[in-house]
Amino acid sequence: MTATAEIVGRGNSDGARLFREWFADLTAAAAEGRGAAYVFVMGSLAELLRTFDLPIVFPEINSLQTAVRRVAHEYLAEAEDYGYSPDICGYVKADVATQLRGGALPMGRIPKPAVSVLTNACNTYIKWGEIWERMHGTPAFVLDVPGSRAAGLRPGPGDADFEGDRRYVLAQLRELIPVLERVSGQRFDVDRLRESLRHANTMSRAWQRLLELNRSRPSVFNALSDGTIFLGVANALRGSAAGAAYFEDLVEEMEYKVAHGIGTLTEEKWRLVFVGVPCYPIFRRFNELFGEWGGTFVNSTYLWFASGGTNLGYQYDLAHPLESLAEGLLVSVRDAMDSMFFQTGILADMIDAFHVDGVVFHPIKSCRTVSTGLADNRRALMEQRDVATLFIESDMMDRRVVSEAQLKNRVDAFFEGLAARKASAALAQSRR
C-alpha cells in the first residue's frame, strides 16, 4: 500500500470508527443502568467529567444524527404530540422524544441523565436541562460563562473585568466538583484531571493547526462535510488519549495532503466559508449543491462555535489544573459565542487568510442563537469586504422547512453570480 493510500482518508474512517465505538460504549452503559452526564458542545467540560468515569452524552449530536439518518421527523412529531411547539429548537424536540423512548436512537441507546452540566453559551441549553429536571429529577448545573459584552470588548488576564469573570467561573467549578462526586460516587482526582487536560491540550493544538492547514490551495478538507466528522470526535473524545491521538494523526494526514497538493474530492474552483448550522436533513445533498459547481467550504463558523472555541488552541497550565480549566473555559466559550454574535471581523479575517470567493449564510428556523444576527452580519460584512454572499434559510432538523428545489435555485444563481464577477474582474484586469 502506498503512503498516500495509507494516510489519505484516514481521518474520516478513523473518525467514523471512534464515533461508533463511543456510541457502543453509551449503549453498554445504558444496558448496565448507569447514569450519564448530559452536556453540550459549547463548554462540555468533558475534561473534568471524564475523570469521574461518567458516560458523556451530547444530546445535540444525538439529535443531528436523527436528521442525518432521516428519521428526525418521527422524533419531532412525537415531541410535538407531547406539547412542544413546531417553532422551537428541533434538537430539543428530538431529545424529548428520545427520552420518551427510553433513550432509543438509530445508533443505539443512551443512558439516562444522572447530571446535566449546561453552559449559557446557548440559552436553550438551560431550558433543555430543566426538561430533564422535570422528566427524571436530574440535577441541572448551569455553568455560567460570561461572554463578550460588546464587539471587540475582550478583556484578558489581569484586567479587572476578566478577573471578575474568572473568579466566578472558578467558583462554579469548585461547586460542581462535589455534585459530580455525589453523582458518580468517586472522589475528585486532580492528577486524573491533569492527564485529561494534557490530552485536551494536544487536541486543541491540533484543531487549531487543522484549521490553518486548510488555507492551502487546494483545501485539504471540506469544512462542512469532513469538518462535521472531526467535530464529532473533538466533542465526544475531548480530554481522552484516543481523541488526542486521533487529532495528531489527522494533522499528519492533512500536512501530508498539503505537501503533496492533494485536495478534497471536489475539483476546487470556488473557496467558500459556511456561516451557520448545517442542513442535516439533506446533509450530503446540501454539500453537493455546492460541490457540483466546484465550490468547497474551506472554513466555517461552525468549526469554531460547535467546538466550543477549540479553534483558539488554548493550552491548559497543568501546574494549576482547576484554575487553568476555569480560564480556558472562559476564554474558549467566550470565543465560541463571539463567532456567533460578533462574527463580522472573524469572517473578514477568514476571507483574507483563506482566499475566499464567497460566504454562505445559512440561518435555520431551529436555532435562534446562531441565526438571529446573520442577516445583519451579512450586511456588515459586505460593507467591509467586496465578497459574494449567499443567504439561504432552512433547518438543521425539520425537513418541513427544507426545500431542496428552492435551495438549488439560489445556489445555482449564486455560482452564476460568482462566475460573472470573476469574468468581470478578468475583463477589468485585461483593460488595465
Add this chain to the structure above:
Amino acid sequence: MTTLFAEWRDRPLDDALAACRDLLDDDRFPTVRRWREAGGKVIGHFQVYFPEEIAHAGGLLPFKVRGAAVEPTRAESHFGSYLCSILKTSLELTLSGRVELEAFFTHPICDAARNLAAVWGRNTPYPCQIVYLPQNANSAHAAEYLRHEYDRVRRVLEPIAGRAIGEADLAASIAVYNENRALIRELYALKRDAPWQLGADEAYVLTAIGGLLRREEHNEILRALLPQIRGRPAKARDRIRVVFEGGFCEQPPLDLIRMIGRSCHVVDDDLLIGLRWIVSDVVPDGDPLGSLAVAYLEQSSHSPVQHDARKPKGPMLLERIRAARAQAAIVTAAKMCEPGLEEQVVHTRTLDEAGIPYFVSEFEENMTSFEQLEIQLETFVENLLFE
C-alpha cells in the same frame, strides 16, 4: 426637574387613566422626546430586567425597550424569518429615529435577545452592550459576580452622565425605586383583592408607563390615582379569577388584555415582570450595588428566562395561582418565543396534574384581530361557570 408627563394631572380619574393609555399608545414616545429636548440623556434597556437605579443615579432616563406596535419596515431586513416580533420592532424604534439613545443594553435572556446588542451595535454609534446577569443563581459567588457586573455598567454610564455615580446617588435612586415597587405591589394587591375596581388593561397601563418615565413621576401618578381607583364606585362581579402567564418579554396588545378583562378577572400575571422583579425593598445604604445584586438573586420573582433551582417553573406557577386565589390560568406565549413556548409545556402539564383549568394561546404584539380568540376564551369561561 423636567416634567415629562403632565397630561393626567388635575383631571377626573377616567380622564387621567385615558391620558396614561394615550401615552402608552403613542409610538412617538413623547416623554423620551421631552427629556431629550430638556438636555437629558436616555439609556435603553431591553426586556426583562435591568438595574435602572444605576442609570437613574447618574441623572439619566432609563427607557424600557419592549417593542412597539409599529411596522418593522427598516428592521425587517436585519433579521431572518423565524423570529419574535419584539426584536424587530425594538430595533425599528432606533432605526426609524422614533427613539434616540445614548446607550443600549440587552441581556442573555434568550437566544434571540442576546444577539440584539450585536445587531444594535452594528447600526448605531453609541455603546451597545450585553449585561450578563448571572444564569447560575445558585452559585454562592453569583452575588459578588453580579456586583462586579453592575459596577461595570456604572463605569459605562459615567462618561455618558458626565459625572461619577456615587454611593449616595445610588442610595437615593434605590429609595425612589423602592417606593415605586411598593406602589406597584399595592396596585397588584388591588387587582387581586378587588379586581372589579380596575380593568386588566387599566392595571397594565398604570404599570407599563413606568418604563417611559422618571420613577419620581410614576410614583406621583400611582400615589394620586390608586386611592381614587380604590374609592371609585364599582360593583363586585362574580367572574372567573385567572392568572395570565406568558407576558414576561414581548407584550400582548392592550386590546387583547382588555378583551381578556371583559371575560375574566385577571388577578395576577407576569406582564412586564421586570418592573416587579424585585419583590421587597432593596437596602439602600452600605453597598448599594451589592444590595441590588443580592436583591436580583434573593428578593426576586421568577420567569422562564432565569434558571434558579429554588424556583422550579411549575410549582412557581401554582404558587402564583394560589396566592392570587385564581381558579384558572391563561397560558400564553409570544409567537416564535423559544423560552415562552417551552414553558407552555411545563405549565400545561403542571396544571393538568394539579387539576387547574387553563386556556392556551399564542399572541403577537402587532396582532389586531381578537374575535376568534374572544369566542374561544368566552367558551372556556362559560364551561367553567357552568361546570
